[in-house]
Amino acid sequence: MVKICCIGAGYVGGPTMAVIALKCPHVEVVVVDISVARISAWNSEQLPIYEPGLDDVVKQCRGRNLSFSTDVHKHVREADIIFVSVNTPTKTRGLGAGKAADLTYWESAARMIADVSKSDKIVVEKSTVPVKTAEAIEKILTHNSKGINYQILSNPEFLAEGTAIEDLFKPDRVLIGGRETPGGRKAVQTLKEVYANWVPEDRILTTNLWSAELSKLAANAFLAQRISSVNAISALCEATGADVSEVAYAVGKDTRIGPKFLNASVGFGGSCFQKDILNLVYICECNGLPEVANYWKQVIKINDYQKTRFVNRVVASMFNTVSGKKIAVLGFAFKKDTGDTRETPAIDVCKGLLGDKATVSIYDPQVTEDQIQRDLAMNKFDWDHPIHLQPTSPTAAVAKQVTVTWDAYEAAKGAHGVCILTEWDEFKTLDYERIYQNMQKPAFVFDGRNVVDAAKLREIGFIVYSIGKPLDAWLKDMPAVA
Numbered sequence: 001m002v003k004i005c006c007i008g009a010g011y012v013g014g015p016t017m018a019v020i021a022l023k024c025p026h027v028e029v030v031v032v033d034i035s036v037a038r039i040s041a042w043n044s045e046q047l048p049i050y051e052p053g054l055d056d057v058v059k060q061c062r063g064r065n066l067s068f069s070t071d072v073h074k075h076v077r078e079a080d081i082i083f084v085s086v087n088t089p090t091k092t093r094g095l096g097a098g099k100a101a102d103l104t105y106w107e108s109a110a111r112m113i114a115d116v117s118k119s120d121k122i123v124v125e126k127s128t129v130p131v132k133t134a135e136a137i138e139k140i141l142t143h144n145s146k147g148i149n150y151q152i153l154s155n156p157e158f159l160a161e162g163t164a165i166e167d168l169f170k171p172d173r174v175l176i177g178g179r180e181t182p183g184g185r186k187a188v189q190t191l192k193e194v195y196a197n198w199v200p201e202d203r204i205l206t207t208n209l210w211s212a213e214l215s216k217l218a219a220n221a222f223l224a225q226r227i228s229s230v231n232a233i234s235a236l237c238e239a240t241g242a243d244v245s246e247v248a249y250a251v252g253k254d255t256r257i258g259p260k261f262l263n264a265s266v267g268f269g270g271s272c273f274q275k276d277i278l279n280l281v282y283i284c285e286c287n288g289l290p291e292v293a294n295y296w297k298q299v300i301k302i303n304d305y306q307k308t309r310f311v312n313r314v315v316a317s318m319f320n321t322v323s324g325k326k327i328a329v330l331g332f333a334f335k336k337d338t339g340d341t342r343e344t345p346a347i348d349v350c351k352g353l354l355g356d357k358a359t360v361s362i363y364d365p366q367v368t369e370d371q372i373q374r375d376l377a378m379n380k381f382d383w384d385h386p387i388h389l390q391p392t393s394p395t396a397a398v399a400k401q402v403t404v405t406w407d408a409y410e411a412a413k414g415a416h417g418v419c420i421l422t423e424w425d426e427f428k429t430l431d432y433e434r435i436y437q438n439m440q441k442p443a444f445v446f447d448g449r450n451v452v453d454a455a456k457l458r459e460i461g462f463i464v465y466s467i468g469k470p471l472d473a474w475l476k477d478m479p480a481v482a
């Protein structure tokens with residue numbers, strides 16, 4: 001029986017290993033983590049992450065061929081294949097701060113593997129890492145090898161949160177990069193056989209190590225670039241009377257462009273797009289390619305611009321001040337169907353509103369009050385494109401200005417304006433008549449996800465702002481300058 005151990009029981013490690021265990025009943029899979037709380041949650045009824053379909057998969061295999069443990073050394077020592085799926089955040093200090101990937105967790109995992117191993121291993125990079133990381137990992141392992149043979153593979157993960165299980169069941173592709181040596185090819189084949197249990201062979205791509213590593217960064221950069229492109233056009237739509245949904249539809253009908261990932265929004269969030277583009281920018285700079293670095297940096301600049309533009313629109317519409325006004329924020333997660341708030345645009349928007357002294361009342365069906373308060377108190381690292389939306393005030397002051405409710409109606413009660421920042425389905429079918437009755441007048445809705453029927457809301461009496469749509473007369477009279 002092949003034994004797999006995955007280091008890192010997070011958003012990637014947990015779901016990917018659960019699916020491998022489900023699809024390969026003959027493989028024993030153990031997910032290990034240094035976080036006792038996370039492992040306890042994986043072993044409980046309340047999994048540490050919310051992901052549609054995940055509970056069911058875990059329930060089917062936990063206790064059969066899937067387990068979660070904090071006994072990292074034991075399971076690493078016993079494994080044939082070790083996936084490393086630890087976090088690789090942006091460095092906040094020292095060389096490359098604000099751009100480069102922080103590989104501290106990765107390096108310590110690699111050193112630990114070298115310390116405890118007693119038999120040959122295939123070590124798989126599952127985390128997103130800078131191109132050439134495999135070379136560094138190889139050096140750490142081979143310099144401490146004690147005669148053990150290590151093969152390093154790159155097998156980046158392309159799942160998106162909220163659809164992780166679906167993405168893992170039917171991936172567009174699985175990418176495996178390895179050394180072009182007999183040992184490397186054999187290791188690639190071994191991993192390929194694991195995926196071949198459920199992924200059609202023509203969807204399993206094999207490349208050299210550096211292509212696999214770089215493809216992951218490039219894929220995320222391309223995806224984020226599409227969003228920044230449509231968001232840039234959304235600003236022009238508002239200025240000209242064009243409708244961004246119509247433009248995106250017409251553009252996406254070109255089969256060379258395609259319809260997906262062209263939804264204009266308040267900005268993209270999530271733990272990876274910004275981090276991975278910054279990482280790409282840094283690698284370009286280190287390789288003497290400043291023009292290429294600047295090209296990709298622009299994707300993030302437009303994303304920051306979009307968030308700033310949204311806040312400015314809210315403030316400008318309300319007579320240029322939200323001081324002392326109550327703003328309801330519907331949705332805090334970075335997208336629907338997840339409780340994840342990492343880099344959510346809601347953080348920057350709320351900070352912008354709080355900076356203008358608004359009181360903010362937040363509702364999200366999956367995010368806890370504790371998480372929201374922590375996110376709003378946290379300072380973002382300072383890089384060369386600061387968002388200028390950060391609070392000067394620390395936790396206590398933020399806590400006073402922020403309330404978190406468990407109901408959209410409660411959040412909107414007595415509010416001057418409502419901002420929709422996550423596209424949760426339930427926001428489409430709220431009783432907006434009831435919301436309107438309980439709000440201050442004029443009552444505003446700022447739809448950062450284009451989920452509401454603006455015409456219906458206007459009939460009720462709302463002044464409505466939708467991203468990239470023709471503006472109400474009210475908004476035209478109060479132009480927001482980004």
Ligand SMILES: NC(=O)C1=CN([C@@H]2O[C@H](COP(=O)(O)OP(=O)(O)OC[C@H]3O[C@@H](n4cnc5c(N)ncnc54)[C@H](O)[C@@H]3O)[C@@H](O)[C@H]2O)C=CC1
Nearest residue numbers: 008009010011012033034035085086087088105127128157
């Ligand atoms: N979140 C996502 O949707 C996707 C993330 N990725 C990449 O996958 C990697 C992991 O991301 P997430 O799962 O979101 O991170 P995460 O932060 O949810 O999970 C990482 C886990 O690794 C654990 N860890 C760190 N160092 C460790 C060590 N030395 N030994 C044992 N455990 C250790 C942490 O305690 C944490 O639980 C990142 O590189 C990310 O860029 C790739 C595709 C999708």
Ligand SMILES: O=C(O)[C@H]1O[C@H](OP(=O)(O)OP(=O)(O)OC[C@H]2O[C@@H](n3ccc(=O)[nH]c3=O)[C@H](O)[C@@H]2O)[C@H](O)[C@@H](O)[C@@H]1O
Nearest residue numbers: 157158159160161227261262263265268269270272334335
């Ligand atoms: O490396 C990663 O972490 C993952 O990053 C993204 O997945 P994820 O961040 O989970 O979610 P997305 O669906 O890509 O959405 C990212 C952000 O873009 C926003 N978005 C997405 C699509 C769109 O048309 N418009 C738009 O504003 C979303 O609301 C969200 O804030 C990629 O889609 C995954 O392929 C990748 O594996």
